Amino acid sequence: MLVNLTDVFTNEGQVREMDVSYDADTFTDQYGTFQIREKSPVALRLSNIGRSKALVQGNAKLTLVFACDRCLRDVDYTFDLSFDRVVVSPEYTGDGMDHEASMDDEDSAELMEGYHLNVDELIRNELLLNWPMKVLCREDCRGICKTCGKDLNEGECGCDNFVPDPRMAVIKDLFNANKEV
Numbered sequence: 001m002l003v004n005l006t007d008v009f010t011n012e013g014q015v016r017e018m019d020v021s022y023d024a025d026t027f028t029d030q031y032g033t034f035q036i037r038e039k040s041p042v043a044l045r046l047s048n049i050g051r052s053k054a055l056v057q058g059n060a061k062l063t064l065v066f067a068c069d070r071c072l073r074d075v076d077y078t079f080d081l082s083f084d085r086v087v088v089s090p091e092y093t094g095d096g097m098d099h100e101a102s103m104d105d106e107d108s109a110e111l112m113e114g115y116h117l118n119v120d121e122l123i124r125n126e127l128l129l130n131w132p133m134k135v136l137c138r139e140d141c142r143g144i145c146k147t148c149g150k151d152l153n154e155g156e157c158g159c160d161n162f163v164p165d166p167r168m169a170v171i172k173d174l175f176n177a178n179k180e181v
């Protein structure tokens, strides 16, 4: 979805508010492809903050389907995005602001296609910025058995997955050695 920002770039003090839709049903990144179960419209507030320069503020809520990090069950994970980015038009020549501000402008270059804001790219950016380290179906998910693959949340499988404490193993060896004498 592209939003034309020409009027915001050219009219001093201009503020525009709008809801736009994010059309994708799936989201693909380096971690795989994720189904988008729910999404709100993207609420945008576009403000002119100088010649050929605009502030893009807004929010959106998206629920993606992840696989639990331990048991691989489907887990809904909701991103409550809230963003605040500065974008510039192709005519922007700088406004004498400090170096840091011009860095921000360059950071947002990938969001623009000429005079248009690429809302899909904006959402993609925000999702990646807020990507969770790991998603669990519940905090105490017991995962799947390494031996038989059973989902241990549904009960024990009977496999012997006991990992002995290495210090205990030493004591056990000593004990067995003594017995042999």
Ligand SMILES: [Zn+2]
Residues within 6 Å of the ligand: 068, 069, 070, 071, 072, 073, 136, 137, 138, 141, 142, 143
């Ligand atoms: Zn789980």
Ligand SMILES: [Zn+2]
Residues within 6 Å of the ligand: 145, 146, 147, 148, 149, 150, 157, 158, 159
């Ligand atoms: Zn098992």
